[in-house]
Amino acid sequence: MRVVVVGGGLGGVSVAVGLHRQGHEVSLYERGAELREAGTGVVLMPNGVRALDALGLGDYVRGQAMRATTGGLRDWRGRPLLVTDAVHAERTVGTAHVVSRAELHRALRAPLPAHLVHTAAPVQRLEPDPSGVVVVSHGQPVTTADAVVVADGIGSSLRRQLFPAHPGVRQVGRLDLRGMLPTPSGLDVTDLLASIMVDRRTGAMFGLFPVGERELYWFTDTALLEARPSAHDARQQVLALLADWHPAVPALIRATPLAAVHVDAIARLATPLPSFAVGRIALLGDAAHAMTPDLGQGASQAFEDAAALTRHLSEADPADIPERLLRYDAERRPRTSRLMAAASRQSRMTSQTGAVAWLRDTLLRAAPPQLATKLLAATWHAQ
Numbered sequence: 001m002r003v004v005v006v007g008g009g010l011g012g013v014s015v016a017v018g019l020h021r022q023g024h025e026v027s028l029y030e031r032g033a034e035l036r037e038a039g040t041g042v043v044l045m046p047n048g049v050r051a052l053d054a055l056g057l058g059d060y061v062r063g064q065a066m067r068a069t070t071g072g073l074r075d076w077r078g079r080p081l082l083v084t085d086a087v088h089a090e091r092t093v094g095t096a097h098v099v100s101r102a103e104l105h106r107a108l109r110a111p112l113p114a115h116l117v118h119t120a121a122p123v124q125r126l127e128p129d130p131s132g133v134v135v136v137s138h139g140q141p142v143t144t145a146d147a148v149v150v151a152d153g154i155g156s157s158l159r160r161q162l163f164p165a166h167p168g169v170r171q172v173g174r175l176d177l178r179g180m181l182p183t184p185s186g187l188d189v190t191d192l193l194a195s196i197m198v199d200r201r202t203g204a205m206f207g208l209f210p211v212g213e214r215e216l217y218w219f220t221d222t223a224l225l226e227a228r229p230s231a232h233d234a235r236q237q238v239l240a241l242l243a244d245w246h247p248a249v250p251a252l253i254r255a256t257p258l259a260a261v262h263v264d265a266i267a268r269l270a271t272p273l274p275s276f277a278v279g280r281i282a283l284l285g286d287a288a289h290a291m292t293p294d295l296g297q298g299a300s301q302a303f304e305d306a307a308a309l310t311r312h313l314s315e316a317d318p319a320d321i322p323e324r325l326l327r328y329d330a331e332r333r334p335r336t337s338r339l340m341a342a343a344s345r346q347s348r349m350t351s352q353t354g355a356v357a358w359l360r361d362t363l364l365r366a367a368p369p370q371l372a373t374k375l376l377a378a379t380w381h382a383q
Contacts, residue, residue, distance in 0.1 A: 001025065001318055004135050004145040006123045006158060008035045010042075010101075011285035011302030012151035013109040018055045018310035019149075020112060027143060028112065029135070031122035031152070037105030040180040040262055041217025043209060044097045048300025051307040052108075060107035064099045064212060071194030073350075073364060076204070078192055078246035081364040096194075096296075098209040098217055100180065118142075126150075126158060126281060132318070133280050146318040147325070148281045149309065151302075154267060156287035162278050167270040171224070172292060172347065174266040177234050178219035179256035180211060187255075189216065189248050197246070198350050200357030204241055205350050206249050218252050219293075221351070224265055234263040268292050268344065272337040277325035282309060289336035294346035297339050308332055 001024045005016045008030030020026045028035075044052075044061060052058040072084040118137075125136040132144045150158045154169055183189070189208060197206045205221040220238050229237065235253060242249050269290045276283045285302035312328045313321070352360055 001313070001316060001321075002132070002144070002146045003027075003149065003313070004029060004123075004133070004143060004147075005149045005151060006135075007151035007153060007156075007285075007287070008032070008109075008117070008119075009037060009151060009153060009285065009302075010105055010108060010299055011306055012149070013105065013112060014052070014055055014057060014303055015149055015151065015284060015306035015309055016116070017057060017108065017111050018306055019313060020116065021056065022310065022314055024313070026112075026116055027118060027145075028116055029118045029121045029123050029137060029142075031120070033120050035109060035117050035119055037101050038262075039101035040178045040219075040260065041098050041209065041211050042101045042104060042299050043217075043296040044099065044303075045296055045300045046095060048297075048303045049095070049097060051300065051303035054307040055303070055310060057108055057111075060104065061097050061099060064097055072196075074192070074195050074197045075361060076197055076199040076201075076206075076242075076245045076249075078195075078197065078248075081198070081361055082367055083369055098211050100211060100215075123152070123158065125161065128279055128281075146280065147313065147321045149284055150281060150287050151284040152287055154286040154290040156283075158281075159273070159283060159287050162281065162283075163273060166273060169267045169290060170270040171265050171267045172344075173224050174292075174347070174351065175222050175224040175229075175234060175238075176219060176264045176266050176293065177222070177231075177238050177253075177261065178217070178263075179253070179261045180215055180217045181252070181256045181260060182214055183216050184251070184255050187248055187251055189252070192246065192248060196350070197249070198357075198361075199242075199245070200353060200361055202241060203351040203353045203357070204238075206242065206245065208252070216252065218256075220253075221266070221293075221347075228265045229263065231258055231261045231263050235261055266292055268340065272333065272340060275329050276333050277322075277329040280321050280325070282325045282328055284309060288332075289340055291336075291340040291343040292347045293343070294350065295339060295343045297343065301336055301339060304335075305332055 003024045005028045016028045073082040121137045127134040132146050133148045192208045209217045284305040312324045
């Protein structure tokens with residue numbers, strides 16, 4: 001069976017490898033000049049790791065387990081709000097992993113033969129016809145596929161083609177600034193690892209996670225004051241906002257080379273899509289269900305998509321594809337729609353200010369550690 005995958009991000013390469021290993025004739029089309037992934041760290045929840053295991057791609061991640069630590073929510077001074085026992089949560093649902101996004105992408109794409117990858121090849125249109133789906137790149141038909149997987153990210157132009165009435169992506173008014181760096185010598189961040197810090201005065205947030213034994217991944221979530229600023233301007237804005245936080249927070253942001261700082265305006269799909277399957281075309285990852293990053297489930301859900309799609313297309317004939325893709329949609333869309341809503345609720349909760357945020361912090365401090373750990377386990381399980 002001939003399958004075209006559009007988009008060479010984490011989800012795209014994962015499903016391409018999974019389908020290739022099943023014996024399908026796979027071609028991957030990537031708009032960029034080379035197949036690679038830029039960025040900082042990526043948090044993989046246990047459900048995402050299990051999905052990679054199902055694809056036979058979990059070995060790299062399994063070797064990069066985040067060391068168990070006490071995490072949870074803290075205030076801007078680093079004082080505990082909701083303390084969790086990650087060791088107990090791991091026993092319940094598995095281990096969270098934090099890895100380099102670039103290294104993860106390299107490991108996932110390694111099994112994909114180079115001749116199956118077409119770079120500098122943006123797919124502009126998909127045209128169904130009686131023989132399959134015609135793939136149009138650079139204004140010309142380049143191939144006809146029995147099935148197409150659209151994995152071209154949050155700004156997917158093919159999603160707009162397939163669902164012209166859908167409202168598309170909506171910015172949420174928040175700025176995501178993140179970076180990764182070697183652990184600075186003399187800076188003790190042990191108590192802050194695997195923690196999310198929130199500020200009831202401004203609604204700002206800062207998270208810190210270990211990457212292996214020697215690196216740290218941090219991210220911030222603050223109000224978006226202007227159209228997407230440069231990395232330099234965004235860092236200056238965030239440093240000014242977090243100047244009186246726990247001393248390690250501004251120190252880490254300053255110590256990160258500007259080239260390793262990434263900035264994005266946080267966005268999500270305005271509403272869930274009506275379907276992840278249109279005839280012989282399926283959507284995957286952010287193209288299907290872009291959500292805010294508050295649950296750390298973006299990459300994990302893309303891997304769940306890839307595992308489900310690979311499973312549903314197992315031993316499929318071309319005539320089976322529309323029905324198989326409807327099964328994929330029935331499995332994945334309800335789950336991802338719930339997570340999209342849950343991530344938005346979490347975003348509203350952590351970005352509260354004033355009296356509502358003071359009440360939030362008071363209630364969080366009163367919660368027993370057992371409840372906090374149960375909540376963490378539920379988030380990791382993401383059911």
